[in-house]
Amino acid sequence: MLLSRIDHVGIAVASLAGTIPLYEEAFGLTVVHQEDNDRQGVREAMLLVNNGEAGSSYVQLLEPLREDSPVGKFLAKWGPGIHHIAYGVADIDSALAALTTIGFDLVNKTPVHGTAGSRIAFVHPKALGGVLTELVEAVEGH
Numbered sequence: 001m002l003l004s005r006i007d008h009v010g011i012a013v014a015s016l017a018g019t020i021p022l023y024e025e026a027f028g029l030t031v032v033h034q035e036d037n038d039r040q041g042v043r044e045a046m047l048l049v050n051n052g053e054a055g056s057s058y059v060q061l062l063e064p065l066r067e068d069s070p071v072g073k074f075l076a077k078w079g080p081g082i083h084h085i086a087y088g089v090a091d092i093d094s095a096l097a098a099l100t101t102i103g104f105d106l107v108n109k110t111p112v113h114g115t116a117g118s119r120i121a122f123v124h125p126k127a128l129g130g131v132l133t134e135l136v137e138a139v140e141g142h
Contacts, residue, residue: 004088007136008046008058012074012083016045016063019080023047023059032058033116041069046115055088055138060115084122086134092119095135099123111137 013019016034023029029047036043042062049057062083064072074083089095092111099106107122114120114136123133 002090004090005055006057007055007086007088007134007138008060009082010060010062010084010086010134011081012071012078013061013063013080014075016043016061019061019063020045020047023061029059035115036065037113037115038065039113040071041065042071044115060086084132084134086120086136089135089137092121092135092137096121104128107132 011019020031024031024047027049029049031045032048033046034044041064043065044063045061047059047061049059062071064075066072067076071083096106096109096111100109104127105124106127107124108120111119111121114134117139119137121135123135125132127133
């Protein structure tokens with residue numbers, strides 16, 4: 001399995017409305033997508049960092065929709081901060097099969113709905129030195 005790029009860094013925040021302007025002002029980033037993901041219990045904003053040859057990179061700001069969501073629990077325990085790192089893969093099904101074969105603990109054994117129709121899955125942080133890691137198979141053209 002080859003990682004194609006760093007897709008995004010997910011950052012847990014208490015409020016998108018209060019945080020988006022900070023990233024726009026500090027780094028000149030632009031919000032290119034926002035959505036609520038009820039299944040994951042988050043409201044998210046994707047801010048474009050670059051649009052290079054290997055594809056775009058983003059900062060993903062995550063506001064919990066409810067306290068019992070993974071991001072809500074993260075905020076309650078740790079406060080705002082880096083929640084996860086996400087890497088792009090061409091074929092998430094093959095990537096998950098390869099990780100399963102070598103014995104990695106997966107949060108998602110099959111892909112779930114991600115941002116803008118992407119397919120995603122998380123690798124358990126215990127498997128990768130304490131870092132929650134997301135694999136992203138982007139929709140064609142993103």
